[in-house]
Amino acid sequence: MATSYEGYKSPLSSRYASKEMQFQFSEQNKFSTWRKLWIWLAEAEKQLGLEITDAQIEEMKKNIENIDFPAAAAEERLTRHDVMAHVHVFAKQCPLAAPIIHLGATSCYVGDNTDLIVLRNSLDLLLPRVASVIFCLKNFAESHKSLPTLGFTHLQPAQLTTVGKRACLWIHDLLMDERALRRCRDDLRFRGVKGTTGTQASFMQLFNGDGEKVRALDFLVTKLAGFEKPYAVTGQTYSRKVDVEILGALSSLGTSIHKMCSDLRILASRKEVEEPFESTQIGSSAMPYKRNPMRSERCCALARHMITVYSNAANTHATQWLERTLDDSANRRLSLSESFLSADAALLTLLNISQGLVVYPKVIERHIAQELPFMSTENIIMAMVKAGGDRQICHEKIRVLSHEAGAQVKQLGKDNDLVERVRNDAYFAPIIDQLETILDAKTFTGRASDQVTEFLAEEVEPVLSNYKEALKNMETVTLTI
Structure with a gap:
């Protein structure tokens, strides 16, 4: 008998990403959102004069979460069309509403609009995580703003800096990531109701050529979905350039995470700064004394995946011929989910690291003593x-x-x-x-300490002020694996 251990499972779901982010890309969330979209469409069409009853809408609302997945899978095997499979299953559950489900819409009405809702919600999950890491690093930088340490250029000892100033370099990159992700979130729009090639022709037929009602329908459904504006023009899909921007921001976040965690791996090798290490943790199966920086290594591994997935989005947009081609579909099922799940996992791990960084001043002092005479x-x-x-x-x-x-x-x-x-x-x-x-090391650090104070007050605090509630409720992250 086959068991659950005999099929492939993504490590992003089985090991790394949070339940909240996994839910965003779950079948339950996807198909219940499709049903919400059909309800919002019916509500807006009814409001604008089509013969749709309250009873039909209420019947659909009662079945939003009640998805018969086996029945939908059986239908899809017959129809080879996921949207129509779910239309049929929903219609059987809602016989009264069956005639008006998906009325005037194309598959991308539910597919693309659901993707945009998931992208919005996923960005809303990531942004507080980025802010939480920045917050922890801010406290770390403040605590160690005056602690001299060897600077490195070309990975060779160079003029002294401070531990806190180096942390500010990591924060600076993350501030750029927060800005990029926030811009993606703020710029995100809704596909709305645009029809098969984006011309809204089917809706013009439904409303007997009344273009104003069709335009109103587009905006009304957009508001019901919680968006301010729809995209003004689309083909069959919203422009995959949107995915390029968002996955580009996630890829850029990956470079920041990789850079910071690479620094920590180097510092751990020098025994100057270490990530948290639990009392029962094993660093090596063969070398019991080792304290490998496994969290930083995991972050680097996940970050590399974030960086590389961006090329999928770029190539997908580049090859969308005319109003659309379907070779985006299978690719986006992988690239969108894996980018966000990887980012979520990397940020959770990075937050765990940032909450428990350990500094060894005496080791740092010894290393300075070995190099400072030449610098002096x-x-x-x-x-x-x-x-x-x-x-x-x-x-x-x-x-x-x-x-x-x-x-x-x-x-x-x-x-x-x-x-x-x-x-x-x-x-x-x-x-x-x-x-x-x-030979006083502090005389070799220039304005590093003052730079930390100024940077935290002028650049970091204004950004963190946007996340007061999230930071107030921030919990200590414990890695289960």
Whole structure:
């Protein structure tokens, strides 16, 4: 006997994405939304004068959630048409309303409009998640805004920054993602009632050529569905350029998540910053001591999928011939759902990470001590010049000592002893009492701390103010797998 373990299951549903996001792309939500759309169409047509009764509408309303999935599947096997299969099943459940179900509409009336409702609701789920991550990182940045750490360019030690300032780089990218997703949400419209090729010809017949009533029908159904405006013109479908914009924003979010989590993986390798690690968590089956950054790795894996799915949307739009071709259908069943489910899963994991980041200041301090002597050479030269020394002579002295210290580090694997070499060279006697100040790591971070304060107040807080309710009710995320 076949079991549920013998068929394919998407890891997005079985392991990663939230129940809320899964519901948006569920069969139950899809087909109950189709029924709502048929009800809204009937209500609007009745309001504009067609012979539709309250009893017919009430009969449909009683069966919105009562979907006979086996019967619909059997009908689809016969008709090879998913919309007509559900029209037939709904009509059998609503015999009184059967004559007016789907009246004047084409398949894309329910298909495309449902997709737009799902896209809207899914964006409404993602945006507070992005804001929650930003909120947690804001608190992290504020707490560590003055903690010096090695900056890196070319993945080589560079001028110091602070832990909080680095976190602000992650926040900056996420702010751009919030803006892009919010614009997609605000710009989203409804397909409305446009007919088979977007001309509304079938509705013109229903309303005896009354174009004003047909236009009113379009706007009335749009309002019933909770949208402000319909798209002014469509072919058989709403333009797949809409999908390009939305999946483009999700792909861009994927790049931000991947960049941040790649940074965390590097920092974890250096033992400077770690993601949460549970007391019972196993890092490696063979190496018990390991604390692998599995959450960040998962985020990177999901983010890569988000990035690549965008090409599906772009290629689908590019190949929509004239008023439409059907080669978008199977592709969009995959690309829309997987983009949002991947984004949802990645953001939940990222929120879990952001709520429990651990910093190891002593390790960071040790790493700074290994590199700061080389970085401080210019300051030592300037201090000597102020004390009356010759810059060129001082430069040569420092150059020789630096190479000697570098050899100790690279060839012998010893600690950087440049400072001790300076202390032991009589030439630098005039500034020996200044060395501690010259080597204070905080003097090498510039305005990093002030930049954090300014950025959080001027750029971050205004965005977070739009999500006060969501942030107030934010819960601690626990990963089940």
